[in-house]
Amino acid sequence: MKVVLIGSGNVATHMAIAFNATGHTILQIWSATFEHALTLAERVDAIAIGSLSDLTEEAELIVVAVNDDAIEQVVTNLEGSNALVVHTSGATSLSSLARMKHYGVLYPLQTFSKARAIDFSLVPLCIEGSDESSFATLKTIAESLSTAVYRIDSAKRKILHVAAAFACNFVNQLYALSDDLLLKNEMDFSLLRPLILETAEKVQVIAPFGAQTGPALRRDEKTLAAHLDLLEGQPELQNIYQTLSDSIKKSHQ
Amino acid sequence: MKVVLIGSGNVATHMAIAFNATGHTILQIWSATFEHALTLAERVDAIAIGSLSDLTEEAELIVVAVNDDAIEQVVTNLEGSNALVVHTSGATSLSSLARMKHYGVLYPLQTFSKARAIDFSLVPLCIEGSDESSFATLKTIAESLSTAVYRIDSAKRKILHVAAAFACNFVNQLYALSDDLLLKNEMDFSLLRPLILETAEKVQVIAPFGAQTGPALRRDEKTLAAHLDLLEGQPELQNIYQTLSDSIKKSHQ
Secondary structure, X not given: OEEEEEOOOHHHHHHHHHHXXXXXXXXXXXXOOHHHHHHHHHHOOOEEEOOHHHOOOOOOEEEEOOOHHHHHHHHHOOOOOOOEEEEOXXXXXXXXXXXXXXXXXXXXXXOOOOXXXXXXXXXXXXXXXXXXXXXXXXXXXXHHHOOOEEEOOHHHHHHHXXXXXXXXXXXXXXXXXXXXXXXXXXXXXHHHHHHHHHHHHHHHHOOHHHHOOOHHHHOOHHHHHHHHHHOOOOHHHHHHHHHHHHHHHHHOO | OEEEXXXXXXXXXXXXXXXXXXXXXXXXXXXXXXXXXXXXXXXXXXXXXXXXXXXXXXXXXXXXXXXXXXXXXXXXXXXOOOOEEEEOOOOOOHHHHOOOOEEEEEEEOOOOOOOOOOOHHHOOEEEEEOOHHHHHHHHHHHHHHOOOEEEOOHHHHHHHHHHHHHHHHHHHHHHHHHHHHHHHOOOOXXXXXXXHHXXXXXXXXXXXXXHOOOHHHHOOHHHHHHHHHHOOOOHHHHHHHHHHHHHHHHHOO
């Protein structure tokens, strides 16, 4: 498939590498910052372009992997294209591309950092198409990139995006708060790393409800009170401690 | 080392297996429920006892791996023992064993389930001794079980236990809430599993502060508001969403 990539951020970078590695041809890469387009284009043997008016008509697939707010602006520059145009956003409706002839969504449900390699073949790809033909084309493309392809409509994808905030963004913030707490007490975050990994590995094979442990689950009020005491003077941590302990108790009534 | 194990729960089970696998001899196992002691004793070639008055005087190390509330009661039955007596609790002071002659703490910082095998050699063991000789003995024992042994006093261990609640118990609750949210919308938790694993694996090599992603970090107020809207009618989830988004913003001011 002949691909044009719009964007050069974390998602665009990992997608470019995945397309390139699976035998697709990336013709062009555009970025709001031309130097970023150049850097990524070099990695995947593509041509960087500085203006969307330079888009090649040879493109069969245009992947719009830019910030949600920028999708609309980009799309106005793609009008008339015969390519299948997809965006990669979890929070943006399919209909944001309605000016296109053939369009869809290719949402990779993963947290990407440029510096970190990832096995893209395991990344869940949530896809949606403007019509059955676009969907079928997109499905073939998605299945060439990953073994985990799911048909998910815009309404469900938005819920999935919220769930990912809980399971990734908020989880990472809890890691960060525990790191802060250890630092303040002259201990190193590496103490918690095996625990963090095992907590995530456990729910790879069982449901999280059954994996729950700790004082809130056991309704060990003495330990819960002692923990809140230890957090005295840190109202933010006390509030999060109380809120999530209450949530555990409520889930395991 | 000749070991007696008091307890038969998750921690006791994994410790028994680790002691047995590293060449120590478990002489006896006691549990409040005799059948549980029997089951575990069979796994590690030990003798189950139904009464603490049957404790052998041959024991060199007695490991008290019972619920925090039961430690005191158990300890009254060990008075006069010449063995090194250690408990395994994160939240209990060393001084809870002060009636013993030689005592210490051997706290394994990990989440254990009976049904799940674990590589005990990677489990951080936090140790503390009543005197330098007890500490030295305990250090040798701990290093025979794990490559990750840390000297941590009672005050710091209690902080570590709180940090573990954030990094494990609360994290797992966030997994559970995201599972609920997907279920309610007819999607499967398996969609989130690669994301959950990558989030935990990322912080094995970098600090969580630098690993943060998502709309709260980007101060993408449009997406934050849309997410809260999608959680309408679920005040508990909305509260957690708001609390943790605020926490991310505060950390990344």
